[in-house]
């Protein structure tokens with residue numbers, strides 16, 4: 029007889045092959061949510077399959093429709109629509125009232141995914157004194173021109189602009205790429221393009237405000253969790269994880285080293301001869317243990333393959 033293991037709850041032997049996962053849970057006394065009564069309309073019975081997805085019958089038409097609408101990954105199944113052919117380990121995803129509210133919310137929710145991506149952070153080095161000594165109109169006007177100008181190479185190289193933080197930008201690269209090496213090439217090409225864009229913008233800023241800006245850019249690559257996060261009224265696609273934190277620290281290190289574009293050793297290892305390097309130094313990154321070898325990138329020896337732009341929040 030097949031065995032269904034409800035992670036952290038109960039292990040159940042199933043003697044009737046026609047039972048759905050929801051019916052199996054109920055017969056075992058597990059308080060499985062099912063707001064629509066098992067009719068495939070609410071998704072509150074959703075479970076995450078942890079082991080043996082091959083022992084599940086394929087999605088039926090009802091489940092397929094709801095899974096598409098909610099943006100469920102393949103490992104998220106509706107317990108009320110799913111029957112099994114062998115042992116399965118799964119986890120209930122709607123446990124308490126708050127889970128129930130989230131599950132019933134109309135906002136499509138992705139379930140998160142682990143990806144190898146490149147993360148870029150940029151910052152205007154000397155913007156604070158400018159903001160403090162100019163009219164709010166000028167500050168917003170210049171930031172508007174800046175974000176438009178430096179955002180173009182990010183989009184051109186397939187980057188997703190994740191967020192603005194004051195005058196800083198965080199961008200994600202590789203969402204549409206097959207390898208982390210391609211993600212790094214896109215990110216570095218975008219970083220070099222951002223520097224060129226700022227040089228062009230500086231001609232205008234110099235004339236209008238008698239000053240110029242410099243920027244620092246940091247790029248790191250590694251494992252990140254991507255998905256839709258936030259309050260239901262303002263869900264936002266983003267990436268989280270230590271890779272993101274390190275990329276931010278690398279950007280901060282550009283100030284310390286007095287260079288424009290720094291990449292981590294991991295990025296350099298993937299780029300190899302595709303990039304030209306300047307200064308390389310071991311640096312202590314704030315909040316991180318040990319020394320990190322950072323390399324300045326001064327140019328590329330290759331042209332990145334055409335990128336698929338990801339201007340909107342992509343499905344992870």
Ligand code: FES
Nearest residue numbers: 066068071073108
């Ligand atoms: S109980 Fe509503 S979709 Fe399964």
